[in-house]
Amino acid sequence: MGALTTLFHLAMVVHYGYGIKVYLLDLRPPEEILKLRNIGYGPFKYLTFWDMLLQFTYFSFAFVNDMVGTNTPVHHKQSVTQRVRDYMFSTVAFSAGLFVTVSFWGLYNIDRKLIFPEIFDSFFPLWLNHNVHTTPGVGALLELCLIQHSFPSRTSGFATVAFFTLIYLSWVCFIAYQTGHWVYPVLANLIMPARVAFIGFMMVLMGVFYFIGESIHKRVWGEEEEKETQKQKQKQKQKQKIK
Template sequence: MLKTLFHLFGAIQFFYGCYYDYNYVNIPSSSSSVTPYGGKFKYLTYLDAMIQTAYFTLALLNDLFGTNEPSPSHKPLIRRIKDTVFSALAFPLAVFVGVTFWGIYAVDRELILPRSLDPYFPLWLNHVMHTNIVVFILIDLLTSFRMYPTRKVGFTILTSFMLCYLTWIHIIYFKTGSWVYPILNVLNWPVRVFFYVFCLGLACFAYTVGEKINKSVWSNEVEKTVRSGKKKAK
């Protein structure tokens, strides 16, 4: 019951964060050098909040109509989708967004969230988008068992998403001459490429951390599921 309520609260929280950001956070062009091209969907923070909304909704549906058993005789489709979304997108992206945002913020917040935007982007929304995503996904990792996909599948989904997003922000730049994030304005191209590689490596590292924590916390359940799979194969 508590797990169901937690997933319900997570889904509502991130949905409302996306809704509020989309409808009420309107930054005048005079207060920001960022182009309006692409709307909210040019920000990885917003895309990640949408993914968190989708994940917690899937987790809620699985609580209600699926199963959380370690090795069920039949794993419902909703459970398989939930496990894959968590492993390949929800966890690594939440950690990536939280670490990079607050890391850059600590060095120089003007490079990620300039003070001029404070009147338009409320503090509570900032924490929903950049803090709670990490807190909630970590709690879910420690309280709900899931079976990670193979690394080939997980890394393929994650790197495909990251590369698509990287392509997207460059489309915006070449169309408008404006970078989505102020930090990219202060980097030359060689450093910028290194920054991209570092970000991709960080996202993949976050994936492996989640995988290892899941295996450590749920080692017995993972072993039961693996044994169950081998018996079926025979």
């Protein structure tokens, strides 16, 4: 399993790295799309691009940990890189990855004009669309099932996800205030009360994905964690008897 997970992490690093390169340097959108894209800090205004950078950073860190860190279960001594890897994944990497995939394809199937108009098909290749919008959710679920991670306390984990979400939504509102341009067409088409409700719903949804990740992790790895807990309790009892 160790070699498999290392290859998986490396493949994801290459996958996201190449996708970021194409996204930033190789796309040739029509003039009307280019103007919109360049408003408000270019691609850095999109959550999908934030997520690409986040996933690339996470899987790079996970690969480095495979090389020089540890992959030990809970209650065992863990390297700093493993602890950072686990915290990063269990909070923002998993939640943001699943959120991007579910929200994009959900809106796409409701009305693609709200999120990815047909004109994008002329310059945005299908493989890159899946790189940006499908792989984050699929990759996060595979990572969750392939590797046991140590989850933080629910309060700490949820607070981290909430903070990340608040930072991004504040960024979106700042860009709208500064430029008069809403990053996503769906926000531009809503009246203010509906816009506030939509943003609030997105924040709640990000939190829900954190709890989904925690729940799936317990289903997949709960038995292993319980065994480790029992082993540690037995060791502690033996130490107490010796004393």
